[in-house]
Amino acid sequence: MTQINEVTTLTREGDIAVVTLNSPPVNALSANVREGLFEGFKAAIADDAAKAIVLICDGRTFIAGADITEFGQAPKGPGLHEVQAMIEDAPKPVVAAVHGTALGGGLEVALVCHYRVVVPSARMGLPEVNLGLLPGAGGTQRLPRVTGVEKALEMMTSGRHASAKEAHESGLADAIVEEGKLLEGAIAFAQKIVADNAPLTKIRERDDKVAGARGKPEIFEAFRKSIARKTRGFLAPEYNIQCIEAAVNLPFDEGMKVEAKLFRELVTGEQSAAQRHVFFAERQVAKIPDVPKDTPQIDVKSVGIIGAGTMGGGIAMNFVNAGIPVTIVEQAQERLDAGLAVVRKNYENSAKRGRFPMEEVDKRMAMFTGTTNLEDLADKDLIIEAIFENMDVKKDVFGKLDKIVKQGSILATNTSALDIDEIATATTRPEAVIGLHFFSPANVMKLLEIVRADKTSNEVIATSMSLAKKIGKVGVLVGVCPGFVGNRLLAQRQREANKLILEGAMPWDVDRVLFDFGLPMGPFAMSDLAGLDLGWNKETSKGETLRDLLCERDRRGQKTGAGFYDYDENRVPSPSKEVEGIIRQYAEERQIQQREISDEEILERCLLPMVNEGYKILEEGKAIRASDIDIVWIMGYGWPRYRGGPMWYGENSVGLEKVLERMQHYEEKHGADFKPAAMLEDLVAESKKKAG
Known part of the structure; x- marks a missing residue:
């Protein structure tokens, strides 16, 4: 065995050279790895006794992608293109042996190998689009040449990983070898290639899978239309499509120039910077400075949910989907039956869409136990209260749970705004009480605000964060305050x-x-969707608010065909002359002078107070990091990833100095609602001081 560098070794098995990478945790393409590959292949090529070369990785995965911590830094060692040229131009066959994931730059390395063998559990993909990028090492030119245009378009614009079976069927993988015997299988494959005197297949020289799309722009236009809604506002999907068009219509080297140009535009642009920020923020959010990693956790094997309504049913589905049985409690049998019927219908709809077999519906429903008896929750490890927002009712429920539920269980509330410290006073174990604020629809939305009360124990916090991940949520730890962070x-x-x-x-x-x-969606379209009459009562309405006036005219939102907007039979909205008249009259009666308002003012007044409030939240310690606030709004409220979250947007897109200046401007015109946060003022002052 020859030690090439600290992460790479070269061995020979008979007449097959084996270059092995071992750079934990995921063999990312750092400068060390690139150097090891370059020197390892150089040595393997120089070894006359080696008839072929196998590239394999130790650890849990093949090369999982670029080392994105190096983005923006001065390059060290050989570049990836140099490494690829060394591999692709090798005078003897090179076989990539893939396990785990070959993603991004990792797949681009595999694509310059002459052959690829995979184990059944392997996955392959070019997910750069999720970082606001495109594959910058030939992936856009090679993938369509090996899989065909349609599959390359779908994989690169979604970032989806292909399974080993799919990779083999599409030509991306040349063979599937037995799990656990990758090296033996790859060596045997290489030996057969040598014995058969098979050609050194360079993907760059292939044309058969792209020729059929040449001169057919309608293929690309149809694809653009099919993803337009999902990719609205994002630059990277369109740039990926343009690169694949270049792969179809231009010689390989010309296509590489297009890829390089568009890659540079994206990697230096604001969208990719924002999406890379989100990538790291998602991973940072699980780190809680004052809750040690080795904090013991409660073993949650069963869950009780109080309330079988929309939220309760949706919350329950998350746990059943993760294999944790649920007991769901309602006051009346008919409400319980109705709630479970909705859950069944949701599962049946998922099965009809092909997400799982129809027989899976009954299996999942068998994990639900319905009851009208609170005592049936006595032995559950986690209880989540999901009833309507009323402090007295919630405290009554928690007082009862305190007497019923075994010690050591977690007592959680799904409240979206109420004071959890006050709810905890209804128990003799406030350390067991926590907020688990799911977002509607709870079985779909990724965000889970985990609300730490003053006395919540570290064990309960650690367990809740771990459970969030288990049920497919992104858990963000926040503190108790009105509306928590998101609202x-x-x-x-x-x-x-x-x-x-x-x-x-x-x-x-x-x-x-x-x-x-x-x-x-904007706030008024959202109100129409939710229903303007939520919490409104016809008998007690006094016509004091715009909402009162609209509801009194039966303009209650989409469900009545009229709200802030008029709706046609397909619920397509259009501006309402009636609503415009109501608003103007309402303003006139209150002596509010109406004027032309620019789009810029609308954007500033709607978004900059959010940024300012974020700094107040950080001042008060109700969020750990600014990036946590960004994740809350991206995962729970649809803030576009390519704008990085409200805090990133304020700091990087607008600039904190301008945020402060605009807040001061609007404070002068509109009063204390725009009073700048002390933390915002301090950050700007500190920045100016550093600038000299």
């Missing part, structure tokens, strides 16, 4: 949106500006 920021936007329409902007103006910014 506290939302309140800032809602307040300004409601003020703006009285000052002269129309609901559709506000919605358009925020939709164009990248949010999935």
Whole structure:
């Protein structure tokens, strides 16, 4: 065995040279790895006794991608293109032996090998689009040449990983070898290649799978239309498509120039910087400074849910999907039956969409136990209360649970705004009480705000964070305050949106500006979707608010065909002259002077108070990091990933100095709602001081 460098070795098995990488945890393409590959292949090529070369990786995976911590740094050692040229131009066959994942740059290395063998559990993909990028080492030119245009388009614009079976069927993998015997299988494959005198197949020289799409722009236009809604606002999917078009219509070297140009535009652009920020923020969010990693956790083998409504049923589905049985409690049998019927229908709809076999529906439903008896929760490891937002009712429930449920269980509330410290006072074990704030629909939305009360124990926090991951959620630890983090920021936007329409902007103006910014829906379209009559009562309505006036006219949202908007039979909205008249009259009666309001003012007044509120949250210690606030809004409220989250947007897109200046401007015009956070002022002052 020859030690090439600290991460690479070269051995020979008979007449097959084996280059082995071992750079934990995922063999990322760091400078060390690139150097090891370059020197390892150089030595293997120089070894006349070696008739072929196998590239394999130790550890749990093949090369899982680029080392993105090196982005923006001065390059060291051989570049990836140099390494690829060494491999691709080798005068003897090179076989990539793939286990785990070959992703991004890892797959681009495998694609310059002459052959690829995989184990059944291996996965392959080019997920750069998820970082606002495109494959920058020939992936855009080689993948369509080996899989065909349609599959390359789908894989590269989604970032999806292909299974070993799919890779083999598409030509991306040349053989599947037995699990656990990858090296033996790869060596045997290489020996057969040598014995058969098989050609050194360079993907760059292939044309058969792209020729059929040449001169057919309609293929690409149809694909663009098919993904337009999902990729709205993102640059990287379109740039990936343009690269594949180049692979189809240009010689390989010319296509590589297109790839290099578009890659540079993306990697130096704001969208990719934002998406890379989100990538790291998602991983950072699980790190809690004052809860040690080795904190013991509660073994949650059974869950009780109180409330079988929309939230309770959705929450319960998360645990059943993860294989944890649920007992669900309702006050009345008919409400319990109705709730479980909705759960069954949700599962049946998923089965019809092909997500799992129809027989799986009964298996999952068998993991639900319905009851009207709170005592049936006595032995459960985790109880989640998911009833309506009323402090007295919630405290009553927690008082009862305290007497019923075994010691050591977690007592959680799904409240979206109420004081969890006060709820905890209803028990004799406040250390067991925590907030688990799911977002609707709870079985779909990725965010879980985990709300730490003053006396919540580390064990309960650690268990909750771990459970979030187990049920497929992104758990973000926050503190107790009105609205916690997500809704506290939302309140800032809602307040300004409601003020703006009285000052002269129309609901559709506000919605358009925020939709164009990248949010999935504006506040007034969202209100119409949810229903304007949520919490409204016809008998007690006094016509004091715009909502009162709209509901009194039966403009209660999409369900009545009219709300802030008029709706046709397909629920397609259009601006309402009636609503415009109601708003103008309402403003006139309150002596609010209406005026023309620019899109810029709408955007600033809706978004900058959110950034400011984020700094207040950080001042108060109700979020651990600014990036945690970003994750809350990306995962729970549809903030576009390519804008990095509200805190990243404020700091990097707008600039904190401008945020402060605009807050001061609006404070002067509109009052204390715009008072800058002390932390914002301090950060700007510190930045100016550093700048000299």
